[in-house]
Amino acid sequence: MSLQKQYVKFHNTIKLSRESEAYRDAREKDDSIYKKIKDAFKDEGYEIIRSKILGSMGVHTGIEPLDEDHDIDRGVFITKESSPDNPVDIKKVVKKVLTDHGFKESKIKKPCVTADYKSKPIHIDYVVFREDFNRDVELAVGKEHSNEDNRKWDSSDPEGLSDWLTWKDEQKTSAQREQYYRLVRYLKRWRDHKYSSNKSDRKKVYSIGLAIMLRESMKFSIDTSGVADDNQALIDTITNILDGNYFSLQVIPLLSGIYKYDICVNLPKSPYRDVFNDHGEKIGTTLRNRLNSLLSALKEIRDEDDLNKQCEKLRSEFGDDFNLPDKIEQAKAKGPGVLGISSGA
Numbered sequence: 001m002s003l004q005k006q007y008v009k010f011h012n013t014i015k016l017s018r019e020s021e022a023y024r025d026a027r028e029k030d031d032s033i034y035k036k037i038k039d040a041f042k043d044e045g046y047e048i049i050r051s052k053i054l055g056s057m058g059v060h061t062g063i064e065p066l067d068e069d070h071d072i073d074r075g076v077f078i079t080k081e082s083s084p085d086n087p088v089d090i091k092k093v094v095k096k097v098l099t100d101h102g103f104k105e106s107k108i109k110k111p112c113v114t115a116d117y118k119s120k121p122i123h124i125d126y127v128v129f130r131e132d133f134n135r136d137v138e139l140a141v142g143k144e145h146s147n148e149d150n151r152k153w154d155s156s157d158p159e160g161l162s163d164w165l166t167w168k169d170e171q172k173t174s175a176q177r178e179q180y181y182r183l184v185r186y187l188k189r190w191r192d193h194k195y196s197s198n199k200s201d202r203k204k205v206y207s208i209g210l211a212i213m214l215r216e217s218m219k220f221s222i223d224t225s226g227v228a229d230d231n232q233a234l235i236d237t238i239t240n241i242l243d244g245n246y247f248s249l250q251v252i253p254l255l256s257g258i259y260k261y262d263i264c265v266n267l268p269k270s271p272y273r274d275v276f277n278d279h280g281e282k283i284g285t286t287l288r289n290r291l292n293s294l295l296s297a298l299k300e301i302r303d304e305d306d307l308n309k310q311c312e313k314l315r316s317e318f319g320d321d322f323n324l325p326d327k328i329e330q331a332k333a334k335g336p337g338v339l340g341i342s343s344g345a
Contacts, residue, residue, distance in 0.1 A: 003301070003310050007230040010314075010322045011182045014189050016062040018053065023062075026070040026122050029102075033124070034074060036097050044093055047082040049131055051075060052158060056207060059165040061184040066192045066319070067199070072124040075158055077137070083130040087140035088151050094126050095144075108144040129156060139271075157269040164268050165211060176220050179228050183218070183237060184211050186230070186318065193319035194290055204283045209265045209275045216268070217241045235298045238291055247288045250281065261285045 018027055034051060041048055055073030056062040065071075076094075084090055094113040098106045103115035103124065112127045128140040130153060137158065142151025163169060167177050187210050195202030217240035221233035250260040263284035264274050274280070297317055301310045307325050315322045 003231060003307060004227070004229060006307070006311055006314075006323065006325060007182070007186075010318065011185055013321045013323075014063045014185055016056075016064045017060070018057045018062075020062075022064060023057075023070055025120055026072055029117060029120070029122055030072045030074060030124070033072075033097065033101060033103075034076075036101055037076065037094060037126070040093050040097050041076075041078065041090075044090075045082055046084075046090060046093070047079045049077045049079055051077065052162075054127060054158065054162075055125070056188075058162055059211070060181050061165075061188070061207070061211060063185050063188050063192075064321075066196060067121070069121040069123055072122065073127075074125075075127045075129055077129045077131050080130045080132040080138075083153070086142075086151060087128070087153050088142040088144060088146060090128050091140055091142070092144070094128065098124065098126075108142075110141055110143055110146075111139065127158075129158065155270045160269040161267065165215060167215075173222075175222050175226055175228065179220055179222060179230065179233055180214065180218055182230055183233060184214055186234065187214060189321070190294060190318055193317070196319075201283060201286070204276075204279075205287055206275055209263075212265050212268065212275065213241045213244075213246055217244055231298055231302055235295065235302065238295045238298070242288070242291060242295065247284055259285070261288045263287060 016023055038048055052058065052075045053073065054075050055071060057071075057073065078090070088108065091108045091113050095106045095108055095115075098113065098115040102118050104118050106113065106115040112125045114123070114125050116123050129137050130140070131137050137156050138153035139156035141154045167180065188207055191205050191207075191210065192202060195205060214237060217237050219233060219236035219240060221229040221236065223229075246265055247261045247263050250262055252258060252260060260281070261284040263276055263280035265276060265280075266272055266274055276283070294317055297313055301313050304310050304313070311322060311324045315324065
């Protein structure tokens with residue numbers, strides 16, 4: 001078995017979609033809550049146009065969480081004509097539905113309403129948009145007690161972002177798109193594994209930030225016969241990320257020898273904001289150092305001929321779900337004549 005096949009096995013192990021059995025409880029809870037939100041909006045006179053699955057489930061990059069905490073991300077679109085002047089008013093309706101139906105610690109954050117289900121490891125984020133006849137979209141922005149200066153309906157392009165993240169308008173082959181989706185999943189699991197001892201810091205290394213950097217820096221590695229090399233694609237793409245403009249060196253004390261970095265990753269679509277919300281200096285240095293370490297490991301793996309050693313090193317980067325090859329697989333990788341396997345000559 002080749003290293004690429006080991007990569008694909010790993011990908012299929014960590015892959016999570018909305019249709020996955022492991023996601024069933026979250027999917028059913030989302031469907032149930034969305035029905036209640038529709039009823040509540042109707043009672044308040046808010047006219048729903050449609051809804052949209054957001055986050056990783058909406059762009060084919062979901063992974064099995066290490067802590068079994070499944071996320072629900074949904075956007076609800078209402079007509080501009082039926083929307084309240086104060087965007088927080090409609091977010092309060094969402095919060096009440098969540099609080100009344102099994103969710104705890106419901107909060108109205110600046111871009112969304114968030115809560116955790118009481119009896120199951122399910123985290124929910126609901127986002128409210130309004131849309132006019134020209135399909136111009138605005139996001140309900142504001143916390144529960146925000147004053148007039150800190151709440152607004154803000155220009156947004158969730159459809160454009162989803163299309164961009166899935167290469168919808170790009171002339172890419174299915175093999176190229178699939179390689180990109182795999183690399184996003186690899187890096188998200190790498191993040192979860194490397195930050196497993198510090199969940200607080202892990203939450204600040206946002207998945208959307210990783211996905212945007214990969215999308216903008218992606219260098220495919222697929223030969224003319226369609227065979228992919230995910231290890232080389234990771235090397236080339238992470239090199240592009242580190243050589244790009246995402247990380248900026250901060251002012252350092254003289255003679256300290258300690259380099260500190262900020263990170264800024266802007267949305268490619270409206271509202272074009274920094275996804276790290278101007279606090280990238282809290283995670284920039286560690287993330288850059290760890291990406292450099294990952295890059296060094298991937299290069300060592302590329303130069304290593306032994307499949308078992310390659311997988312052992314990848315296991316240290318991605319965690320125990322990256323399987324080691326069994327003896328038969330190792331023998332096949334090394335060729336005929338190993339462990340009693342003959343070429344038949």
